[in-house]
Amino acid sequence: MPVTDEAIDRIKAMIVGGQLRPGDRLPSEADLAERLGLSRNSLREAVRALSLIHVLDVRQGDGTYVATLEPARLLDALAFLVDFHQDDSLLQFFEVRRILEPAATAMAATAMSDQRIAELRAVVDSLGSDPPVDELVANDVEFHRRIAAGAGNTVLCSLIQGLSGSATRARVWSGLAREGAVGRFREQHDAICAAIEARRPEVAHAWATVHVAGVEDWLRGALGGPG
Template identity: 45%
Template structure:
């Protein structure tokens, strides 16, 4: 463990013990360093690292504060970490597996909690998907928004943040699929319509089954495609090209 890591651990222990509760202000850098027996440089580096991790918030001209430490805030960095898993077939399949484990259960929970307003939001994205069925990029954007609206209906911000964190990578898989499989849009719409109908019926079992079928279908296709190419590296230029078009 490096000296910086040890400094980070010491500050985390102060927070974990309650000595620095959420929202509290840290002592000035010099005092914090003396309290922990650190050099000012080490204390500064530890604070910077914890700020990146959303544990601390540096307010220019005011000082450094402990954040709310809410799970949704602390897990925001998950998406950035996931995006670093480039060119790794195993990591991509692992993420799809996590999505398969979580999303059907989240959909079932949403079916028991969905409000009329939530349902209208889900339907709005479903309608947009129908309108964009011949535009792969727009279809995938509304696909992601559809799933976000479904999970948002659970009211569970932690669950939403986790699934949002892995959706960037799995969204690439959906873009890739749309570009190489011209029939994907029709099947995608049918799966999403089944999920919406389950939510509208407030049927948790049906919602879970519909979401599982949808995610499992995508995962199975991806596994087969990767096995046929024996490499995920060919994905990168195709997906990057699609993402560049989305950003333009």
């Protein structure tokens, strides 16, 4: 095992074992390196890597702290990763979305408050008849974010939000606009919202499946993949 990976594993073990908790300040670099039996350079690389994935929070002039470890924060990097995939592997992310989003939509149909459902309807109704692509993308992000949050499971919400990066969304909506297919997908947003308003989880699940599968099929065609 590379030395840096070993250092990462040892810091992780301290956090998992409760020796370090969210918000705790790490010992000084020299003390921690001695305690873990590592070189300071290896420890420094490990801290840098763990800070990039939001496990550690490096505060200049103050020290290094264990971050909150909240799912939303730790899964931030997922959307960044998705945007790097521009080939057929991107479809695998949509396959996962096709499993998770309908389940979250069904949960939202029973868990969302009337107020949150009204706010979701306002998002659906806020688009004009011919909005620019950036407004379509922003509206799509907000629509799916509210449904995922409405499911009441923060881990599920974070996973769903991470599975579609901003560059991917922009690519999809730009393509739909060019092909004149925006209206169909906006109608699906309306149908999903109507099912949630009616508190019909099975119908919400079905429409969400149709919606995500439709985007997936469009993207498959755009990538030249098999139907």
